[in-house]
Amino acid sequence: MKKIFIYFLAVGFLLETSCDDSLEITAAHDFDIVIEKSTYAVDEEITFQLSGEPGIITFYSGEIGCDYEYRNGRIVPPGEATLSFNNRVIYGTQPNQFSVLASTDYSGLRNIDAIKSAKWIDITDRFTLATTDAYVPAGVADLADVVAEGMPLYIAFRFIQDPATNAAPRTWNINNLALTSITTIGATLLANHLTGGFELFYVGPKETSGRSSVASGSITLRANSNWSSVPAYTEDWCVSKGFDFGAKDLGPDRPVKVKGNSDAKTETFTYSYTKPGTYKAYFVATNATIKEQETIIKEVTIEIIP
Structure with missing residues (x-):
């Protein structure tokens, strides 16, 4: 026992000396x-x-x-929100078919009833709409007055086919869309027309095969193919996912x-x-x-x- 005690005493001394040196x-x-x-x-x-x-x-x-x-x-405060896109229109003469809308009131439920029950702000007049079949820039619209802190922002393109106008429907195309957040750390592209989660929803007896679409080249909004023989009121809603423009904690x-x-x-x-x-x-x-x-x-x- 005496030898064991001496051994542990020696080891303890060596460890203590080693620790002291490292300190x-x-x-x-x-x-x-x-x-x-x-x-x-x-x-x-x-x-x-x-x-x-x-x-x-x-x-x-x-x-x-x-x-x-x-x-x-790093906390990044809310910045500016802008939307831009190119557009063109072909065929027909029906007026006021196409509009651009924004909402922070929409619940996000992906059905037409939820979409129609939301409050949408018409921001069409902030853009330059095409009058021919050549794509033109719609301009860059400031959405600062539309954004609400803590509420996601949704963008929608609405297309109305109304037989009561007695005019042939038109076809609209949208591409080069850019939804951008501009903060103290610079501009961030939040979405284009493919990454924005845009989906189509309909009001009325709408044909879907070969008609309106969200494709790689553009968003296309067009009327039923039988619009002249079977006239019917329809709406096409192309609605994005929600985007958060509030303050960001980047860590x-x-x-x-x-x-x-x-x-x-x-x-x-x-x-x-x-x-x-x-x-x-x-x-x-x-x-x-x-x-x-x-x-x-x-x-x-x-x-x-x-």
């Missing part, structure tokens, strides 16, 4: 960075000269998603690893920017043990020109 933190305060100049061109390689003996080095470029100022989280911005504890000493780091602007770049150097940590932060302002 002697190496200073990080001697870390520094140097660059040749403060102005660089887009895609030009920047070489940062690194000095000191930090165990861990990370880099924040100052770009969106890698910005030190947002290391604890914390993340740095780029330059050096880890187990890596050899790093004396240079290279980086290039893809967009012009003025960036505040940060290097965070850290030495740490299980009991203590020392961190030093170095900041440099870099101008990127086209």
Whole structure:
């Protein structure tokens, strides 16, 4: 028993000595960075000269998603909402067949009763509608007054075939649609006519085979093929999925690893920017043990020109 006690005492002493040695933190305060100049061109390689003996080095470029100022989280406030598309019209003479609508009141249920019971805002007059069979840009419409915080926005194209007009129906095509959110982090394309979840719903005895469609080339809205021999009032609704234009929690911005504890000493780091602007770049150097940590932060302002 005496020998066993002495053995464990010796092992304990060795472990304690080893731990004590590992707790002697190496200073990080001697870390520094140097660059040749403060102005660089887009895609030009920047070489940062690194000095000191930090165990861990990370880099924040100052770009969106890698910005030190947002290391604890980034909340993007609501921005602008815009809608644009190209359109054309062929055949017929029936007036006021085509309209563009928006709603934050729609429940999202994918049936015509839910669609018809929602409150839709007519935004047709915000666009330039075609008068010939050549595609024309409808323009870019601001939807800021339509968007409601916490409510999804739905877009609909409605096509009415009304025999009471005594006029031949027309055919409308929509392509190059862009529903865009413009916030403090830039413009984001939320949907085109294929990714917007557009689906067709009908009022009245509507033919569906070979008529209105959502296809790769365009959204097509057209009347029944037998409209002249079997006149009937119909509506075609092409309705998108819902889009959230409210504030977004993007979580914390993340740095780029330059050096880890187990890596050899790093004396240079290279980086290039893809967009012009003025960036505040940060290097965070850290030495740490299980009991203590020392961190030093170095900041440099870099101008990127086209």
